[in-house]
Amino acid sequence: MSDTVEFKATLSRYLKARIPFISIRSAERSRVLELLREVSVELQAPIYVHTLSQGTRELGSNRTVNDDRSVTGAVDFASQQFPQRQNLSVVLTEVSDIEDDTPAARHLLDVVMLAAENSGCVVVITTKPVFGQLQRAGMSLVLSAPSEDEMLAIVQENLAAYRGHIPIEWDAADERRAAAALAGVSRIEAENIIATLLANGRISKADMIEVMHAKDRIFADISGIERVNVRGTELNVGGLGGLKAWLDKEQPLLTADLRERGIRPPRGVLLVGVPGCGKSLSAKAIAANWGLPLYRLDLSTIHGQYLGQSETRLKDALSTADHVAPCVLWIDEIEKGLAGAGSSSDGGTATRLVGQFLYWLQEARSRVFVVATANDVSRLPPELLRRGRFDELFFVDLPTAPERREIIDIYAHRGLKQGVPEALLQELVELSDGFAGSDLESAVREVVKEAYLNGDTAVTAELFRRSFNNVVPLSKTAPEQIESIRAWGRERAVPASGQPIGTAAPQSRARRQVLV
Structure with missing residues (x-):
């Protein structure tokens, strides 16, 4: 019923x-x-x-x-x-x-x-x-918003009057995906969105992207979460093969009708690991690759000065995310927003926020894919790591040599519009041992700046070497911090690269593997 x-x-x-x-x-x-x-x-x-x-x-x-x-x-x-x-x-x-x-x-x-x-x-x-x-x-x-089945009937009803009069490329599967995307809006809002598409004189397969983003314009002025504009051409993430394979497997499930199987859509991932290794960039890349709008929930702005204000703000923000679903919800440095749980210094506000967020994360059935990132794993509430909250916990380590090769090549093609010669690329991979993804980006950026200021002829092998040698990565300034993070990840997380965590880590220490 x-x-x-x-x-x-x-x-x-x-x-x-x-x-x-x-x-x-x-x-x-x-x-x-x-x-x-x-x-x-x-x-x-x-x-x-x-x-x-x-x-x-x-x-x-x-x-x-x-x-x-x-x-x-x-x-x-x-x-x-x-x-x-x-x-x-x-x-x-x-x-x-x-x-x-x-x-x-x-x-x-x-x-x-x-x-x-x-x-x-x-x-x-x-x-x-x-x-x-x-x-x-x-x-x-x-009276709740129309369910997916009711929304499907609305979509079919509005398209039926125009079939045979204008080209309509949508088949039954497309209509079902559109209904899933429109779930959460009112009947009149859904009819307005479909009417806007029909005004183009045709309904094409590409219009599905417009449907995905249509709710963004309806809920754009609702406070609590921030819309993040992403440009897919700049969001090619190097490495992280294990994470990418897992995401490819989960993507079809986000908009599939899983009710007969009694399971919920994918809920999201928690990305922990070394700072500067692409955790935040991964959230943007997922939204771009999946063709979904990206929203950012900043938990630090949730806190209010009055009793109950923080909880109300978080509830409103999560409710907004449910309404704009399907979407990707990015929570950057989640440990900062949920820090202090269990202490009495804030009157128990942090504890209540953790409980409210975890309840929503586990019980909500909206198609919101959460990508949460964390750098300081010691501040993460233990409840957040329990199975059933996030679908998977990935550890993002310093890039391996093949991953560094891929990342350097991506940034070189983006900024210089050409690749790096093979011999030089291999040398840069060796020079960048211990670099994070942000370190590699910084080194290549200096070369791109020189090319812009003095022309492409100024780009030489020596310029690349000098730029890479000038970078002092975190792995050299704070090696103890890196090893502490890695030790935590070996016991609790799946390697995002698909390789054992830490270059010196024996194969047996990577205890968890994700099925892909």
Whole structure:
């Protein structure tokens, strides 16, 4: 049973039982009214609806019954009608100031009591909570956004009218992917997105990317998470073969219908390891390669000065991520945002944030792929590392010699528009032993700067050697820190490169392997 079918059945039972007050939490007023109209026909019971633009009218015939367009006028009209008509339901669509104990809430509660005495019903459509004493006089319902199956029907319904008139390349599988991408938006928002595509005069396979990004424009102004623009041409990550193979295996599952199998879509990865080795770049590359919008959740900005403010901000941010799904959610240096869990210095705020985030990470079923990165593994809450939170925990080590070759070649082609001669490339690979990916980028960048300032003829083998020799990597300035990080990773993580962690690490120390 879909959410909408269940909502309609429950609403019908409430109206049959003559519950005196029903609050419906939804931002889709037209969709709620359509369902109410269907229920009124089935029950053959009169329903009056008030809107600010049309006053009070009968839902079935659209006949005006009260010209007063104010909410107060509608409530007064309802109080007059309930003693005169049995089994009357009145729907208020624009009522306000009923979240707390206000005169408006008290006035409405008095009318609800009058409705209870005459088998009447007051229905309120709202997006906000309702005053507790008023809510306890009745029942509440929530109309969720259309499910994937319902969204599929919406997509098919909107495309059916144009098939045979304009070229439509989408097949059944494309329609299912579009429905999965649009899950979380309202019916009218989905119809607007499809109408925008139809306005081009054709529906092509390439339009699927536009569908993926369409929700970004709907939720662009919602605070809590930041939209990150990525350019795929600049996001070729060298090395990390083990991580790439795992991601290739998981990608089809993100938009697949897995309900019959009883499993959830891929939840994400936690990338830990040596600073500057491509963890943050990997998050951008995943979004670019998968054709998904990338959002960044900065946990450090979540913290507020008032009690409960931090938790509310995190809840709103995660809820926004659920709405814009499918997407990639990037949490950079997650250990900083969740540090302090278990201590009392902040009144327990960090502990509550960890609990709230982990609950969402494990229980949410939205198609949000989380890429979290961490440098200081000692500050990670132990609960974050338990199986079932992230799908996999990868350790990003200093690049091996083949990976350094690949990374140097990528940066050289990007900045110099040409490769490095084989003999020189091999020499640079040897010179860069112990370099992180950021060190390699820095060394090649100096050569690119020289080429820009003095022309490509200024690029010589000696310039490359001098640039690489000028870099002092972290592995030389803080070798103890690198080895400490590696020791942690050998016991707990899968090597992102597919090779044992640490050049001196014996094969047996890489205890975990990921199946690809």
